[in-house]
Amino acid sequence: MSILIKGGRIIDPSQKMDEKANILIENGKVKSFPKTTKKLEQDKKVKVINAKGKVVSPGFVDIHVHLREPGFEHKETISSGCKSAAAGGFTTIVCMPNTNPINDNASVTEYIMLKARTEGIVNVFPIGAITKGEKGESLAQIGEMYEAGCVGVSDDGVPVMNSKVLRHAMEYVQAFDIPVISHAEDINLSGAGVMNEGEVSTQLGLAGIPCASEDIIVSRDITVAELTGARLHICHVSSAGSVRLIKAAKKRGVKVTAEATPHHFTLTDEAVNQYNTNAKMNPPLRTEKDRLAVIQGLKDDTLDAIATDHAPHSEDEKKVEFDLAPFGIIGLETCLPLSLKLVEDKVLSLNKMISKMTNIPSDILKLGKGTLAVGSAADVVIFDPDKEITVDTDMIHSKSTNSPFIGWNLKGKVEHTLVNGKVVFSA
């Protein structure tokens, strides 16, 4: 079966392509960009998707997702996470190791890969833990996990606080040319904090996490990356200080990349008012000054990629006292419209926004995705950037609905998502 996507605006930053054109998909791969389609349309073996007025781009790549399986299947499974991804236009997702058991050895990696192959409808790449049990003490089976399919290492929500252990990890990963991915937080300084430390936390009487908590570890990680020459990727940058530190490090040639999330460039800590646990995440939502710094960081490419940090939690877990609620919000299905807001606000061009969701994140982890080059896997998203949607719990495909954006009216709707030439989502 062949698929012809007809008449859309094809934007593929990997090929610097932005034009009204057609794509022909054959055997799961991008075959060509035919100039005329009449003959193909008459061929009964060719399924035609009309993309007139729509944007056609490489399927989005999210390098920061939590799929919760194994261990927390009541929040999300590899299957439901993939459905949520497809509905959000993502064709490739990279999942963090904080499952139960933790993905710190090849057998867990293999389990995830197997489940993803049999039940997943999008491409899934796992991240392995840096240390055994994410305890920050001794290195996990990094080489074996790499062989089994891991594309990077991270202790995720728990930073490696011991700088010597981090140094060894950063030295060791270079044998496999994978990056160390950092959740930058000084856990001692964060203490019992549950939201950003500032006026809002003071008013609400909630313990705060200061920006310095993030800035200190960003600074330390950059320093260790400089010492070792390792590739460092910094997750979900939330503070103006981090943006400044990463910018300076890049300028002097440190191999550091970084990502921003839609919630950090859209919301501030004001969203926590009335103890809204769907606005509880780590790093926490910061102040307007930080939000603007993150946006500026995306604009000047200090922040390379957009990632969601999709972190599903069940409603029961979130409907409790603010201190007791887990950190995290879902993000796969709201990422596109929230990112398009940056385009509407003229912060990013549509091309640049797409690039930060396709080829750039793919390059950071060397996934070989995020492109529509002839011969590559036909992972495609077709979306209408102007169509209005209202985010509601019924339309969410994730098992969890913990989102502060429920009820928001946004622009940007995914119409079709294709993975390896197969339609895996249609609105």
Add this chain to the structure above:
Amino acid sequence: MTFQRKHILGLEELSAEEITLILDTAESMKEVSERDVKKVPALRGVTVCNLFYEPSTRTRSSFEIAEKRLSADVLNFTSSHSSVTKGETLLDTARNLEAMGASVIVIRHPLSGAPWLLANELDSSIINAGDGSHEHPSQALLDLFTIREIKGKIKGLKVVIAGDILHSRVARSNIWGLSKLGAEVRVVGPPTLIPKYLKQTKAKTFYNLDKAIEGADVVMMLRIQMERQDSEYFPSLREYSRFFGLKRDKLKKAKKNVTVMHPGPINRGIELSSDIADDAGSVILDQVSNGIAVRMAMFYLVASARRNQ
């Protein structure tokens, strides 16, 4: 004006007019407490549940007496031997109490925002009896009532709040209440226990008790939580008491007729030297008895607002 609120969650959300209305209502409630038969039927047929997740004999007793003087049916629920130990969530516990007929729930909880969770999910009226480090509205209202009673006004007074502001719900509620009613609020304590972000409240920050106390009309001492001394907030109780405890000589800087208050229970010799505590004793006990009148007023107004809705 009439009171329109179904819940009383904190002083931050109340307007100056609403606060004044509560204080005025408390005046007539105080009169009830001075009668031989200290009981009126305002809450007859209403079931009030005191849901206390933190031990507090003083506050709970004060609420209970207020409820009984208004003829409410009272149910006391404390967490120590309750479903909490069986793992039931706060929301489920409260829903059960509501199903049993409680239409007003007074909640005291160690975590900030717990009353908001109930207010957002239940039909009952929620009265905050202290949540985490957030607010303690009934305490602040009784402090305001006591100040107004002694000084005849609140507007223009210089009020010092001293001690652990960072963790104090009493301080937060009082800062809101006092500044809304036009007092000048000064907070003082070791810098580790003063939040860095008080700008929006207009309170002035001091780290030196002598300076803060200059010209003060009222000095409100906060209770120091003994466990804080193990958490690097200050080197020792001895040092705390030396620099931030209130002693006779320090009080000389204040106005001559300065009023010293304390929400109790007092750590004698630490935040207050014993002689001051005993001098201030009458006010501190006034605070306690005014607490009943203020809480009666809170119930009375919330119940009327419920009926009118």
